[in-house]
Amino acid sequence: MINFRYTRATDVGDAVRQIAAEPKAKFIAGGTNILDLMKYEVEQPTQLIDISHLPLRIIEEVPSGGLRIGALVPNSDLAYHPLIEARYPILSSAILAGASQQLRNMASTGGNLMQRTRCFYFYDTVTPCNKREPGSGCSAIEGINRINAILGTSEACIATHPSDMCVALAALEATVHVIGPSGERAIPFADFHRLPGGTPEIDTNLAPDEIIMAVELPPQGFASHYSYLKIRDRLSYAFALVSAAAALELDGGRIAEARLALGGVAHKPWRRVEAEAALRGEVPDRAAFAKAADILLRGSCGFAHNGFKIGLAHRVIERTLMQAAHGTPQIQAIKKIR
Numbered sequence: 265m266i267n268f269r270y271t272r273a274t275d276v277g278d279a280v281r282q283i284a285a286e287p288k289a290k291f292i293a294g295g296t297n298i299l300d301l302m303k304y305e306v307e308q309p310t311q312l313i314d315i316s317h318l319p320l321r322i323i324e325e326v327p328s329g330g331l332r333i334g335a336l337v338p339n340s341d342l343a344y345h346p347l348i349e350a351r352y353p354i355l356s357s358a359i360l361a362g363a364s365q366q367l368r369n370m371a372s373t374g375g376n377l378m379q380r381t382r383c384f385y386f387y388d389t390v391t392p393c394n395k396r397e398p399g400s401g402c403s404a405i406e407g408i409n410r411i412n413a414i415l416g417t418s419e420a421c422i423a424t425h426p427s428d429m430c431v432a433l434a435a436l437e438a439t440v441h442v443i444g445p446s447g448e449r450a451i452p453f454a455d456f457h458r459l460p461g462g463t464p465e466i467d468t469n470l471a472p473d474e475i476i477m478a479v480e481l482p483p484q485g486f487a488s489h490y491s492y493l494k495i496r497d498r499l500s501y502a503f504a505l506v507s508a509a510a511a512l513e514l515d516g517g518r519i520a521e522a523r524l525a526l527g528g529v530a531h532k533p534w535r536r537v538e539a540e541a542a543l544r545g546e547v548p549d550r551a552a553f554a555k556a557a558d559i560l561l562r563g564s565c566g567f568a569h570n571g572f573k574i575g576l577a578h579r580v581i582e583r584t585l586m587q588a589a590h591g592t593p594q595i596q597a598i599k600k601i602r
């Protein structure tokens with residue numbers, strides 16, 4: 265591990281001042297990703313700014329009827345919070361599908377959004393990787409790309425974003441509240457993560473001198489008809505090959521509102537409003553779900569080892585929508601085995 269300076273931020277303003285003053289500094293929250301990246305020398309910050317003591321651990325109701333989740337709320341606290349379980353169970357399901365209990369106890373909400381790809385070559389510092397070292401090339405395109413993206417790829421990078429929580433936040437249309445030297449701003453979740461394009465080294469639209477303060481959930485939680493399905497190589501403690509978050513509002517036997525987002529297939533949670541629009545007004549059956557899957561996966565393209573993800577994603581979308589339509593009481597099931 266390289267040498268670095270460790271400092272603690274005393275408040276949010278101090279955190280912003282410190283990061284703005286040192287372009288090579290990084291925040292540390294739970295440390296479950298940044299420390300690994302530093303040990304592998306993938307990330308080499310000159311300064312670690314500890315934000316873990318800032319007062320950003322609160323989950324509170326907001327006047328709009330939604331919930332505001334502080335950036336430092338641990339993933340476990342969020343998943344088991346009574347208001348999340350009752351009103352946004354799709355978020356609980358997605359969080360509990362990720363990592364392990366110990367990791368979720370440490371991992372923060374902001375850190376989960378900012379976690380970096382699990383592309384093998386990103387961690388292997390002796391191989392070219394445009395995300396780690398811009399301009400060096402992409403080893404995954406011609407290499408072992410079983411876990412890589414099938415949608416939104418570029419000639420520079422085919423990495424995926426590994427988060428489960430973010431897939432549910434995309435489906436719920438959350439908003440990310442951030443602050444930097446020029447003040448606060450709110451970023452719609454769909455615009456927070458980026459596609460790789462020609463600059464895969466930039467994962468998100470958060471400026472380097474900004475900090476995430478909170479994630480806000482809108483009032484609509486789809487608590488009656490939701491499902492999060494994650495397909496992975498092991499039953500637990502593995503990142504998604506393909507995952508899907510599906511949320512429906514049913515009215516008179518037809519779909520009144522639909523949300524659909526995929527994980528494990530792109531550089532960001534993958535959503536297309538056209539796929540959701542195609543579901544509106546339809547009877548919730550396999551034909552409608554297959555059509556939505558076709559739209560969501562339009563333009564998908566596999567590489568040597570990950571072509572299987574296209575068919576898998578189609579089946580996952582159909583099954584997740586079917587489970588959502590049935591109103592699977594997943595949280596109750598999780599509580600029983602806890």
Ligand SMILES: Cc1cc2nc3c(=O)[nH]c(=O)nc-3n(C[C@H](O)[C@H](O)[C@H](O)COP(=O)(O)OP(=O)(O)OC[C@H]3O[C@@H](n4cnc5c(N)ncnc54)[C@H](O)[C@@H]3O)c2cc1C
Nearest residue numbers: 293294295296297298362363372374375376378427428476
């Ligand atoms: C073995 C293992 C398995 C895992 N499996 C899964 C899984 O299946 N699904 C899943 O979703 N995740 C998984 N994870 C990832 C885990 O969820 C993330 O590592 C975690 O959420 C990161 O949160 P953190 O607080 O520890 O972030 P840190 O490691 O502290 O920080 C990560 C990054 O976020 C930045 N950051 C943190 N907070 C802020 C903020 N408020 N504002 C701006 N930047 C910030 C840091 O500077 C750093 O760049 C796994 C991790 C491990 C180690």
Ligand code: SF4
Nearest residue numbers: 383393394402421422
């Ligand atoms: S896919 Fe992206 S992260 Fe992986 S080797 Fe290529 S450039 Fe690097």
